[in-house]
Amino acid sequence: MSTPILTIRGARRRYNADTPALQGADLELQSGTITALLGPSGSGKSTLLRAIAGLEPLDAGEIICGAQSWNGNGPAVPPEKRRVGMVFQDYALFPHLNAIANVAFGLNGSDKKKRALAQLEAAELGHKANAYPHELSGGEQQRVALARALAPNPAIVLLDEPFSGLDRRLRSELRARTIASLKAAGATALIVTHDAEEAMAVADQLALMGGGRIIQTGTPDDVWMNPASAAAARLLGDVDVFTGKVANGQVSTPLGDVPAPDFKPGQLVDVLVRPAAISVIPADDGAYALTECRSTGAELAMTLKAADGSHWRASTPAPCDLRTGDSVNIKLNQTFVTVTNSAG
Amino acid sequence: MAVTGTAAPRAAQKGFNATSLAVVAALICAAPILVVAWIALTGDTGDYLAHLAQTRLPTYLTHSAYVAGVAALGTGLLGTSLGWLIARTQFPGREFLGWVLILPLAVPAYVAAYAWLDLSTAGGPLYTATNGLFPTIRGSWGAGLMFSLVLYPYVYLLARDAFASQSADVYDAARTLGSAPWHAFMHTALPMARPAIAAGLALVMMESLADYGTVSHLGAPTLSIGLVRAWSGAGSLVDAARLSLVLVVVALFIFGLERAQRRRARSVTGSGKTRPPQRFVLGGWKGIAALLFCLLPLALGMFIPLGRLAYLALSEPSTTDLLDASLNSLTLAITAAIIAAALGLSTAYALRSKGIIATMSARAAGLGYAVPGAVAAVGVIAILSGTQQILDPIWRDLTGAVFPILLTGGAAALIFAYLSRFAAAAIGPAESALSRVTPALDGAARTLGATPLQTARLVHWPLIVGGLTSAGLLVFVEVLKELPATMILRPFNYDTLAVIAHSYAADERLGEAAMPSILITLVALLPMVFVARYLSSRSAGGQDR
16 A cells, blocks of 8 residues: 555543543554544544544654654644544534535635535535524535535545434435545545444445554455454454364364464464354254344344354344244354454 | 543633633632621621620511512512413414513612502502502512512523423323323423422522612511611621621522522433423413413513603602713623623633633632622621731831721722622623533634634634623623612712612602612613523524524
């Protein structure tokens, strides 16, 4: 990849003694790409975003944009000098300004009204230019907020849970629109979300966050197929974990042996099994019992119990004539199984 | 996420230190009470107080309780029913009445008392017309009644907003569980609004305890009467301070109640998603009845008193020159309003930083709310004479001359007393105005290229100017109406409209008292219209610009 437009190294931020928000986060943003920052609540996502914008000071670490150090050596560059556009979770539209004045806020020059209107028209909101924020629907407010952030042509656009206030249907529509606008502007964007599906849908690059650190980065496919840890795997979807020791280049699990060629014998590892890895074969004297069987429409979601009493989730395309209580055998698809160092 | 940080507001304050101004506000508000308490607890026990405790103190306490009780009952009934009608029903004129019902706050209770006593006294028009059947409005119940007529807006405002912000779901849940409409109201809407109503009642009781003009005109010997007598009659600072302390303790108790109820009010109503209730449409005679019911307090509290006083002023043309007094009143009120608004805004900014000193200062300044004007005046006198005693010998040693007498500091001393009582009234509105400027708005402005100063000018100022103006105007109205502190502290030959009205009314020269009374009310009404419309636009639409 080319040189990153933004580099964050060892970012630390602590609000009070008990809850450090950032504990040494590292991240790089590539020019023109959309990166999704995915993590559970309280993992430090919003703090990292605010630190990039310059709204939150860092206790340690540095943020470098191109050749310029924003945090690190000398005083921090103030937010107004960073050329960063930000879409806030509650949009933060100025309630005393109408839509066009909101968009024009970050613009200068005599033609700023014209440019603001053009930006609004690109968001198909030209007819609402004179409406005040409280007169706009939630989706319209989001579009004005994005138009406002993009209008000054920022180097980087930060979006903090930009779709969280919207209902499901509107969400996917606005998500597509937002991505299209960002791509059309050629923007480098960082989108914070706690929704794995959303992150996979919008991102060129995925950054997983947990406990104030970036725990894995990569393309969505790569991260999904090769999670670096159980925590990373759980962020992206259902996964069951077996912890065991490596012997003879493999791990014995209740689902059968899993190859672990890259690990030393005796090493403690986590075996991460996605529900899709388990194919269920009906058998009268099978080794596994179905303890739960539920249709989600397109799929059948099952839980099965192994001989040692452990429970595993499996899924298979519906329809399927399996029932709770049936006994089954399984086939393990190793593509959806990953072995990682155990967290302990 | 819960990490809406504090960097932006902190940066926005660069250049002026809000916390130090908040500390100044706290000192101004709290110093008089502290000094009063110190003198009361350490000074020699004079004969007057011993005598007082045996004879008058029980009377003062009983009458204070009586007056405050009647006022609470009257404002509670009026304010709650008006608040419900405006918030939850629809009838002709409702929107207009929504803010007009706040206006009687501009009428000083003593002005209402002058007019009503004159109307109902033996030989007065009401007495004559009803052959003496109409009771003469006087004594403690009469004073309580007058407070009910002009102070009910406190309860009305809080009750109205509480009813309006309630979710309909709770009421509907009660209906589906088998409650009839009235039962559902009594068991859901009313209990949910109760903390707000109680907070309003506490304000009313504090105001009626602080009053001097009404109770002295109607002959209700309350604590503040005793206090003014101890100072201007017996001339004893220690005794005045002791009575002040009793009054402050009672007021602080009610004040604590008010704060606790307000916290509860927030917890009861502020539950995020609420479905606004549908208004009951009152058609036909019901609508007319509602309209008449709303007009009643306006007539009794505002139009009838003003009408009677206007009649008196016209039938016995006044010979008093009111120009100087009017200028004095305006100067005091405007100065106090501007300083109070500035202190309120600084305190609100300081609070935003969430620093410990700022928070404690704001709380201390808030105590001023509970300080009756007479107590603030006694405190200011004590501070001035204490300073004098310290400075006199030093000055004499240095210059050989006599130190100028501080007690004649005059207008400045008056402003000090007004601020210690009313600055607190500006902090709350300033805080709520500034709460509209969320940290995210700061962040948005900064990331769009605005410097901290530009953010303050382009985002903060437009959003807070309405609330701040209304806070300043409220202080203006209060200072214009203020009587006891002015009487105690005013320099010799320095009159305000309120003092002139009171002196003539005390001499039973109501024709002369009428004109200054009308002037006070009319001058107070103009800013009150702005305040009332501001408060109503914010609660009705939730938005303004």
